[in-house]
Amino acid sequence: MHKQRTSRREFVKSSAVGLVAAAVGGEPQSVVRSGRGNRTLLKGGIVLTLDRNIGDFENADVLIEGKKIIAVQPNLKADAQVIDASGMIVMPGFIDTHHHQYETVLRSILADGLLTGPKSYNSEIQAILTPAYRPEDAQISELVASLSQINAGVTTGVDTSQVSHTPEHTDACIDGLAKAGRRTLFAYSQGVGPGVKYPQDIRRLRTQYFSSDDQLLTLAMGGGPDANVWRLAREVGAPIVNHIVGNAAALEQLGAAKMMGPDNEYIHCVRLTEAAWKFIADTGGKVSIATAIEMQMRHGMPPIQTALDHGVRPSLSVDVETNMAADMFTVMRATFTLHRTLLNERALAGEQNIPPLLSCRQVLEMATINGARDSHLDHKVGTLTPGKEADIIMLRTDVINVTPLNNAPGAVVTLMDTSNVDTVFIAGKLMKRGGKLLGVDLPRIRRTVEASRDAVLRRAGYTRNLFGSCCMPGS
């Protein structure tokens, strides 16, 4: 592997900077924000607040002031910029609680691949391609992943980019996330090579980028069940995001040592023991299920019912775009149908007293408020509750794949896709309107991301297979 250090200043000057420049001070935002006390009124929508105390409205208005929601009710009168929400479902933005955003230049490169074994995620993505990343590749990947998810209505993500080969790589990740303008919990994770400063560099990150929690980017420690890493995370006040793929023994040890707590998010939680599940549940642990990826890549059975059996309400995550789409419609449908498949089989086999089937509303909660809680952001987002920040999506129901609308949660979970995402606000700022991302120079982004992809593959000595299989198991 050829090593070259590119200073942060150099790559910030080149590549991705400027790709979203117009989004910062562009016309559409200033129109909404001009005058009228910085207020926007979303008028006449079908409102799913996902807040059980507020409920739903067949026809209501949502009033935003600055970055906050200040009222949700029918027939609001306000001196505000009005956005017509008729024919739209107005709801909180989706929240994805685990996503390796640095892999975006490698989209679908491993679509046929498994997690382990020959020609797998571990052998190809982790061992060959990831080490070939330079900071600018991490930066453009982070930016495109975030913009793509904004386009899909995912207003908050938990980024678990395991590409911190050097502090410059980490800085590049944060820079890409910041330029996209999305809400993200950055779970600082390990990279590879002699320049790795994980985990101790998290002290610098805390002071340099994350001294305030009152910003779109917040800090977590990414890793696994490791007592030393957990201690350091707690020393700097960062929650912990852990990959848990069958390593129950390590988790049980931490549980026995009373180190597990509500600041822990556990991803996957496949092939765990009853003892490990009890520790998670009893200590207020958060569980993120990457349903589609776990099924596709042989992680193990997504533990949807197991989590519910232990009183844990899981959130959902997209994990890796090397293998699967990063929109929440895909993950919600995978979760809804898998859970039913498993329980339906038990019912058809004559089993009595099977657990209740998941409803579409429960799946929507997993993709919104449960995700907010698991990202430690439920005081800010996850429901349309006055006082929370305005991370809001408007989904079209008057279009060919949904009309006529008969059930709102059902339409979102069983019918819709990214094409229905008309409008997206993050912290009161308009990011997408009329089905178009605002202030994004897509041709320039494409050139940059393709050049980055070419450079990563070239450095790794890797040839993409455009028509055949990258990696069928056994081939």
Ligand SMILES: [Zn+2]
């Ligand atoms: Zn992961």
